[in-house]
Amino acid sequence: MAQKILVVDDEQSIVTLLKYNLQQVGYEVETAYDGEEGLEKVFTERPDLMLLDLMLPKMDGVEVCKAIRSEKNQIPILMLTAKDDEFDKVLGLELGADDYMTKPFSPREVVARVKAILRRTTVNEQQMDMRQSKEINLGRLKILPEHFEAYRNDELLDLTPKEFELLIYLIERQGRVITREHMLNSVWNYEFAGDSRIVDVHISHLREKIEENPKQPQYIKTVRGLGYKLENPRSI
Known part of the structure; x- marks a missing residue:
């Protein structure tokens, strides 16, 4: 069809x-x-x-x-x-x-x-089917991929589908520096040059929702000149 x-x-x-x-x-x-x-x-x-x-x-x-x-x-x-x-x-x-x-x-x-x-x-x-019933815990975040839900301090976050997808993508690569170009290719599936501002806008909006203080992020860190890295702030 x-x-x-x-x-x-x-x-x-x-x-x-x-x-x-x-x-x-x-x-x-x-x-x-x-x-x-x-x-x-x-x-x-x-x-x-x-x-x-x-x-x-x-x-x-x-x-x-x-x-x-x-x-x-x-x-x-x-x-x-x-x-x-x-x-x-x-x-x-x-x-x-x-x-x-x-x-x-x-x-x-x-x-x-x-x-x-x-x-x-x-x-x-297909990836979500593979992750069924898996709960991901990261600092004060709890993510339920099967239900497309994310919680901070047990409060449901209002994430867009793209923000949720980006969060899962970063979690699966926790601790690794990911370039904007790699995100465009993997998350947006571009096979041609894309606008990296798309990545920055989504990262900024995601920080507003998952971080206690978006101006001093504990989860999504900027790696100057390279891209972004997600960390697990176990101590917070």
Whole structure:
């Protein structure tokens, strides 16, 4: 059964272009031209991935993303942005978007990015099956991979799917320095150059949720000039 992609953009030429190229590689494609219609189709059509423009009538992309995540829906979201939407890019990522692409873009690159995200999602589901019933304890953190739940001091943390995936990735490599490029390749499954700011935004937001003091992190340490390292603060 073909995987279904939902394309939400108010520019008909972009929707037509993306729909054609996605269908050419075997995807089923649903479309919407405003935020409200796009949000409705997330729940009625149950797509496997959503291409979501930031600037939409009726309800913008950030609002749509926030509404989807508030319902605990974990659909992968690839945001489409203009070059001057820097603030909204960061906000979209913090609200739970998995990635973004800047217009104008190559349809081939969009298809490659969609394939990468869906491939990563499939691998993650398989990995979670292998981790069933495993509880991970790290300092004051308790992680239940089977349930996609993380707790700090026994309080449930409101992590986005991407933040949870990143946390598990770091835990599995505890004590090792991981470069931004390696994270982009492994967590975002890029097969081409990506924007390392995506990593920094997610790390920053993850710290806000798991650290007692994000400005003096005890878990996720920055290794200057290299990347990040997760440590187990057993003494706290």
